[in-house]
Amino acid sequence: MFKEWNNMINQKRRKHLRIFENFFFASLAVADLSIALFVLPLSLIVEMSDGKWHFGRMACDFFIFVDVSCCTASILHLCAIGLNRYFSIASPLKNNTKQNNLRVLLMILSVWLLSFIFASPPPFGWPERTDIISDDQCKYDEDK
Numbered sequence: 830m831f832k833e834w835n836n837m838i839n840q841k842r843r844k845h846l847r848i849f850e851n852f853f854f855a856s857l858a859v860a861d862l863s864i865a866l867f868v869l870p871l872s873l874i875v876e877m878s879d880g881k882w883h884f885g886r887m888a889c890d891f892f893i894f895v896d897v898s899c900c901t902a903s904i905l906h907l908c909a910i911g912l913n914r915y916f917s918i919a920s921p922l923k924n925n926t927k928q929n930n931l932r933v934l935l936m937i938l939s940v941w942l943l944s945f946i947f948a949s950p951p952p953f954g955w956p957e958r959t960d961i962i963s964d965d966q967c968k969y970d971e972d973k
Contacts, residue, residue: 849913849928849930849933850910850913850914852930852933852934852937853906853909853910853913853933853936853937854910856902856906856937856940856941857903857906857907857910860899860902860903860906860944861899861903863895863899864895864896864899864900864903867892867895867899868892868895868896868899871884871888871892875967880966881965881966882965882966882967883965884967888967889967892967893948893967893969894948894949895948896948897944897947897948898944898945898947898948899944901943901944901947901948902940902941902944905940905943905944906937906940909936909937909940913928913936
């Protein structure tokens with residue numbers, strides 16, 4: 830009997846957590862966790878080796894892509910959360926009727942799509958690398 834009661838309470842709790850703002854927070858957590866798993870360890874290794882990149886050009890391109898896309902996604906998620914809160918305060922009745930799972934999913938997908946678009950030029954070779962940055966460094970080409 831205790832197990833059934835516990836399951837019923839857990840189902841109620843999960844249902845209360847399925848509000849729209851939590852979908853934004855979950856996606857924001859994915860962006861921040863990606864930074865923590867892919868960007869920060871490599872940055873730490875580079876900092877501990879006096880700024881030298883030991884992983885090759887492809888890994889550098891991947892590193893820059895993940896860094897730019899996940900940081901941009903994190904910032905855009907915060908903007909989307911802020912806009913969602915503004916609309917829910919400015920017109921609560923209108924916002925409650927418009928807000929649904931599809932709209933939130935489209936907003937989250939647009940945040941990630943914009944982030945990938947902003948981060949995509951370096952892996953595709955733009956701007957072209959100059960001789961200013963040597964092979965043992967992984968930096969953006971700031972010459973352009």
